[in-house]
Amino acid sequence: MRTGIALTLLLVACGSNVGPDYGFPAWLQDERVVVDGVGVTNTTCTGGMVCAHNENTDLIDYDGGIILVHRTANSQILNHNCSMRFYRSEDDGATYDFMSSIDGPTTATYPSLGDRDFRDPSLFVLPDGRLAFKALVRTETNSSRDSNVDTITVEAISDDGGHNWSTLVPIAPPTWSFWRVREHDGVYYSAAYEDGDLSVKLFSSDDGESWMPGAEIYGIAEDTPLETEIVFMPSGRMLALVRVDGTDDELLGSAGRLRTIACWATAPYDTFDCSQTLDGVRFDGPVGFFHDDRLFVIARKQFLETANRKRTTLYELGGTLEGGPLTVIDHGDFPSAGDTAYAGAADIDADHVAVSWYSSDLIDDEPWARAIFQPADIWAATIDFTKLDAN
Numbered sequence: 238m239r240t241g242i243a244l245t246l247l248l249v250a251c252g253s254n255v256g257p258d259y260g261f262p263a264w265l266q267d268e269r270v271v272v273d274g275v276g277v278t279n280t281t282c283t284g285g286m287v288c289a290h291n292e293n294t295d296l297i298d299y300d301g302g303i304i305l306v307h308r309t310a311n312s313q314i315l316n317h318n319c320s321m322r323f324y325r326s327e328d329d330g331a332t333y334d335f336m337s338s339i340d341g342p343t344t345a346t347y348p349s350l351g352d353r354d355f356r357d358p359s360l361f362v363l364p365d366g367r368l369a370f371k372a373l374v375r376t377e378t379n380s381s382r383d384s385n386v387d388t389i390t391v392e393a394i395s396d397d398g399g400h401n402w403s404t405l406v407p408i409a410p411p412t413w414s415f416w417r418v419r420e421h422d423g424v425y426y427s428a429a430y431e432d433g434d435l436s437v438k439l440f441s442s443d444d445g446e447s448w449m450p451g452a453e454i455y456g457i458a459e460d461t462p463l464e465t466e467i468v469f470m471p472s473g474r475m476l477a478l479v480r481v482d483g484t485d486d487e488l489l490g491s492a493g494r495l496r497t498i499a500c501w502a503t504a505p506y507d508t509f510d511c512s513q514t515l516d517g518v519r520f521d522g523p524v525g526f527f528h529d530d531r532l533f534v535i536a537r538k539q540f541l542e543t544a545n546r547k548r549t550t551l552y553e554l555g556g557t558l559e560g561g562p563l564t565v566i567d568h569g570d571f572p573s574a575g576d577t578a579y580a581g582a583a584d585i586d587a588d589h590v591a592v593s594w595y596s597s598d599l600i601d602d603e604p605w606a607r608a609i610f611q612p613a614d615i616w617a618a619t620i621d622f623t624k625l626d627a628n
Contacts, residue, residue: 262551262569264625265618266589271333272307272322272615275598282310282318283340289612294593295417295524296581297360299368302327303583303591304399305617306358306370313576313609315354315377315386317341321370323399330583330591330617336399342374347405350374350389357579361418361425363445368395371427373414374405382461382482383414384433390415392446408448409440414463417524418445421469426506428454428465428477437465437479439506452507454500455479461488462498466523468532470559475502477509478534480520489606490539490547495519501560513561518552522579525554528590528622532558535592537578538570545604549573549580549594551620568625572616574599575608582620590620 261268274291282288286309293308303326310319319341324333340346341355353374360370370393375386390409393402409415412432419426425442436456442448454477455462461482468476479498487493497520500511521537531553538550553566571580575597583591594616597608 261572262625264551264568264621265571266621267331268572268616268618270614271305271324271593271617272309274309274595274612274614277612280311280318283320283338285320285322285338287322288319290576290609291613291615292576292595293356293358293522293579294581294595294615295358295360295370296330296583296591296593297362297368298583298585298591299360299362300398303330303333303585304360304368305333305581305593305615306360307593307595307615308356308358312611315375315379317343317352317354317377319355321355321358321372325399326591329585329589330619333617337401339393339402339405342405350405352377353389357414357416359415359417359427360581361420361445363394364423368399369393369445371408371415371418372405381488382434383430383463386432388412388414388432390429394446406446408442408446410450413438413440413450415440416464417466419467419469420445421475422473426467426475428467428479430463430465433458434461434463434482437462437477439467439477439502441506452502452509454502454509455481455498455511459484460496460498464520464522466520466525466534468525468527471530472559473504474559475506476500476525476558477502478515478520478523478525479511480523482519489545490519490521490537491542491545493541495539495541499561499563510560513563515563515565518565520552524580524582526582526590533582535571535578535580535582535594538567545606546602547573547575547577547605547608549578549596571618572596572599574602575611576605576613585619588621588623590622591617592620593617 523536580594
């Protein structure tokens, strides 16, 4: 792992800076690589092995510790030569110890599924206290706009906190991709987007295992809606932040409009008001969380430029948090470049949150479209809210 002086030299060499003394935000503490991808030469990404392209993280505080999950593969491209890896921290995210892995489905292991890619995990806790996660399995089609990939959202459950897992079980109709699972007032919810990035629908469950489709959140196919983060306000009002990739020219996030649609609903969440657009930001791979009545989102930052750079950024949503309108505050970037974001967040104490994300090599700072084929590391850090300016 690249830590300490070596990491500082790496970042300075690439024109970036590390820590408050070098230019990164003061709220960012103990930022470091926890799973190396850069420099890894192994190409077998199953059986507990780590490959060069590590991505798609999530965190959860569970049973006195923090659980980290991420995907490992040779690239971001859909392929069954991949796996999910699970780690546990007993020291508030300072270190993570490997626990287990689950390989991507194959014809031999899951005859009904066949060879499929395995990505986008989300950790949650069932009513009986067991740890669970959802993920997406897709055919190896690699078409634009998540088309013709026959997505199946699957779930696995652990009886021992992540050391061992059940078999993968489908939990949604084919072609629907769950984003993050949220629990509110004893009910589980997830926004799911339709293959082809055509629409977003709300799903719910009383037990976290049997899921039912509900209301459409956003249905303008021309906007290319997909990964949608849901957050519950103190009143119980639901906010759905809909990523929209737009036209073919806007798809890479380097030209045209950058937008996120803010959709609101009140219980029983059967209709959504999507009248506000957050202009200038496109929240790719978002995770939202509250801290001291302030709402934060970690997501991928886009730049309207031919270089097609990306960063992972801490945003705050201000304005009216009970139905909008919302404002967007940019609090600065995590160490990140190339293919990056898809973060996780877990509470440590009243002033600190553990975070995870992934990033391509910081020195190269490749365009996203090239970086998806190249190595990526898993990063971790702590947000110190005593050093984050109030807005």
